[in-house]
Amino acid sequence: MADGATTTAGGAVATGHGELPAGAGAFEGTHELRTSIATVCLAGTLDEKLRAVAAAGFDAVEVFEPDLLASPEGPAALRRRVEDLGLAVSLFQPFRDLDDVDPAAVARSAHRLHRKCELALELGTDLVLVCSAVHDGAVRDDALLAAQLHAAAEVAASHGVRLAYEALAWGAHVSDYRHAARVVAAADHPALGNCLDSFHVLSRGDDPSGIADIAPGKVFFYQIADAPRLPMDVLPLSRHHRCFPGQGEFDLERFHAAVVAGGYRGPVSLEVFNDLFRQAEPAVTAVDAMRSLRHLRDRTFRQRPGLPPASPAPSLPRAPAVRSWAFTEVSASPATAGAVTGLLSRLGFSRTGVHRSGPVELWSNGDVRVVLNRRREDVRAQVTALGLATPQPHALHERARTLLAPVVNRAVGPGEAEIPSVVAPDGTWVQFCADEPADGGWLADFAPCAPAAVPAPRGEQPVVLTGVDHVALPQRFAGFDGAALFFTAVLGLQAGPAGAVPGPAGLVRTRTMTSPGGALRVVLSVAPTSAMLRGRPLGAGHLAFGTDDALAAARAFRRAGGEPLPVPGNYYADLEARFGLDEEFLEQLRENSVLYDRDAGGELLHFFTRSVSREFFVEVLQRVGAYGGTGEANTPVRLAAQAAPPTA
């Protein structure tokens, strides 16, 4: 639990690029590719981008021309800056619409090419990208195109520069990498080769197996990007929605394996145009980028045994199973701690331990454990740590470190258990607990104590809970894709589809992350932007406990003085119209403010408590059969009830 060092921004926690674990070992091996990233992936000035790229451990940077043009430093100074940061320039990307049916335009292109080759060399690279043309004047004859590319390669070669020709998915004549490779082969010039970009291949649904047919040595450069499958044209998808490997839906393991198997040994370079990444902190985005490459490499080499034998073995520790939730931690300020303990008491929890080193309490309902952290002055009440029970906490921690998760360097008191911990993108601590420790593990840090003085349930049966069903964590603006990647790569969770739920303040984006066995569910959400701008609740943060009888739990909660979130009568009338529920059952749901849903696998019954703070409430839910979701159909009703002014 986050009881020793309670802020994630303080000196006790490695949050930034200055303290990344040395990751070089992850990329040793004869066939591993150097890492590169295009400056267009990041926000900031060119100098800020370069610093972020170097700090995240990249080998090289691909310079996007608009970043260069806007930079106050000239190319020679930039080259020195890049080298001082331990980077190289992998590619310069200044060219659009080189070929043209108009000879005068071809002459202008040649002039431009001379200048850009000089510029590339000044920047310290001999490689210039040329995209297939998209303009009206594009050459539509392969022989003429090959001749023009040959002439361009002559220009480049006169400077000692090489050209990498790339098929844009929306190219006017060349839009397929196999077509591009044929034209490059026909042009037959040693200074002309191919650039492969996973986006332009996979967004068209093309098969990467044709990469094997490209002549050895003729792939000059390799760009990589992922993307979601959105119902839009490929051009806006490319310009606004690309993402890092593992954040989208492309089969990049197959693509990556095809490029490596084809003998390519240059850098793999991330080229991601994303409206949100353009706005995010560049240091954070660059770490996400490197995490995505390390994770991709691991998946590729584990899943593709057909790769050449020289491929190195994976160097990431495999993600060990997470057996269950050891605990969840809620932090509360002095002003809200009473409300939190009152709520826990009414939910059948009682205080069973006090931490040996400070104002941290253990609250238990059977085997369901909540750590109440009363040290934090900076939060009202919210979930601040997730304790995961796993047979190999140190292996999971090592995996997280290798994947650049910021490590918690927590002060451990004498005799206290050490809990290896990292920090998730939203600041929540993720703590790896031995699930059957010989010495009692983290639990032994709590001394048994007298029950807290809370309203007793007056002899009634208390709420019976079976575990943590899921934890809902609100994310920062522009932090959604990074959080999904973190939980996927570090913990091996699987990301469900991204959804958008309407609430009174706008659409709330949500995504459920689930462990393969289903033991862990984390629901990520992002509040509507206007709500963030007004400084209003980020909302959605809560703990959802499982039960075998939601109606009984709701009754016990109410008898203990608990107040469920009210549910409108209109909602129950609609349940009847939709599902034809019988009147008696419906009446029980209504009386107890229990909501209902049904899917192909089963049924869901659940209720919500009123919020303790804008960041914390509790849900209790019962799955009947194999109900698969988390009650998303009822979220709009919850959001509206939470937004309503409290009745007197």
Added chain:
Amino acid sequence: MADGATTTAGGAVATGHGELPAGAGAFEGTHELRTSIATVCLAGTLDEKLRAVAAAGFDAVEVFEPDLLASPEGPAALRRRVEDLGLAVSLFQPFRDLDDVDPAAVARSAHRLHRKCELALELGTDLVLVCSAVHDGAVRDDALLAAQLHAAAEVAASHGVRLAYEALAWGAHVSDYRHAARVVAAADHPALGNCLDSFHVLSRGDDPSGIADIAPGKVFFYQIADAPRLPMDVLPLSRHHRCFPGQGEFDLERFHAAVVAGGYRGPVSLEVFNDLFRQAEPAVTAVDAMRSLRHLRDRTFRQRPGLPPASPAPSLPRAPAVRSWAFTEVSASPATAGAVTGLLSRLGFSRTGVHRSGPVELWSNGDVRVVLNRRREDVRAQVTALGLATPQPHALHERARTLLAPVVNRAVGPGEAEIPSVVAPDGTWVQFCADEPADGGWLADFAPCAPAAVPAPRGEQPVVLTGVDHVALPQRFAGFDGAALFFTAVLGLQAGPAGAVPGPAGLVRTRTMTSPGGALRVVLSVAPTSAMLRGRPLGAGHLAFGTDDALAAARAFRRAGGEPLPVPGNYYADLEARFGLDEEFLEQLRENSVLYDRDAGGELLHFFTRSVSREFFVEVLQRVGAYGGTGEANTPVRLAAQAAPPTA
């Protein structure tokens, strides 16, 4: 100028729904349609939505079922609430996937329909919407579909309810309104008619002329929405990007005329699903909505003389020509006023008048006039009013009032000119000035004065300006479409294409609004969201003055001690590579930090001053020939230079 009542939120200005001009007159006439809006268009709780709809002057509201389900008030109470607000419920919209190939599902649908008909009546409407089915079980046989719709109409009729059947553009079997009308005709039941929705017709590129073929009386309901033409599927376009008439690219005048000409006399109901409107203040969105309908009606009845003779004449005063900028007003706090006057002085302005009633100064460079307002404590330095010279200021003001522009009720001092004024969505005042007033007009309010003590240009030729080329106004989050509608409807400007310009903090959205003759250009922009969340500059607010010689102006500005925004050397190297400019000309540009662009019509030379505040700087630009833009190609270089830390 905004010199008497300097805040837009104060009591002196009618900003809200409480003080809208009585607009009923705009909709008199035998053939005018009542106005309605779907609750889904607006943010907030159902109660907040209803109040906003009533305040904006709508006749009716279309209740979207999720809003009802989430409402704590039952249907009878809601009906009373609606009636107390002077509204009616025009339609209830609870139905998806009514028809089904599975008889058991048909039985369940019938049960649901009984319930929803009862609910509709409780809400106070006898009209229920039924969309064409989109599910896998949808009926794909017209005869069977007609039979199922007939049976459903029997159910509805047994309650005294009517069904309006609508073709969704992505319907599984019925996606075309003509197809829907054929099925409705075949079903042949008096309780079954058509619902026409402009989105579902025009998003498919369908021709609305087929509306004339629908039997008289068989159009039961009419929904309207606009949309931009985006390169995406029609379903996400519908769910996320619909907008109000005039904000998108559909030919709604033609559609509206076709519906009215077909004899429909029910309400016209806005149904707009828009991610940003869902987050905006409902009162603001509802006024935008009503403005869009009044403007649409005006355009339709002016442009479509083929309408039946009974159609009423337009009741909106026609937008009179705006001849030129009378003035632009900049407000400055005591801390920044010196910087503003210094900048104006170096740009060749001198103080030529002082307002009779307060600390407001007139600064002139020839006929170019800037009003410097020193009353405002709440701004650092920004553009706060636009003075427009027009032959008919009162007609323009009346038009603005009828289009629900908040009116400035400004205190006018004895002998002062009255300047009819309204407030634009971003808070900027728009002031209508007589362009050749017999009594001197607004200018007579300024008493001549001694020149201000500013650095003299030491005998050099000062900057010569020819006018205001454009004014750039940064908009609020979610305020972009509303601002475009305001300038289109109220001032008759034409909206250029929406653009997105990359800067170090993300993409900046921009749109240029131009008057038909080109006398007025207003550039709207929206800063990246992250920048707003960090409380960083909204940026982009500036005045752009025209000149006949930008190089001479830049030299004069520098000789007077002015400091242009620095432009990187890399930028000029690229100009040479792209345009082959001769070295001497290029050197003059570089020396003076003047930027260059070229389009099919001509050339642009321009420079920027350093920013006085995060909200104010000045641009000076020279158009050579018929250059059409505002130098958008150079905006990324400007944004990067503005973001760079100042050099020592």
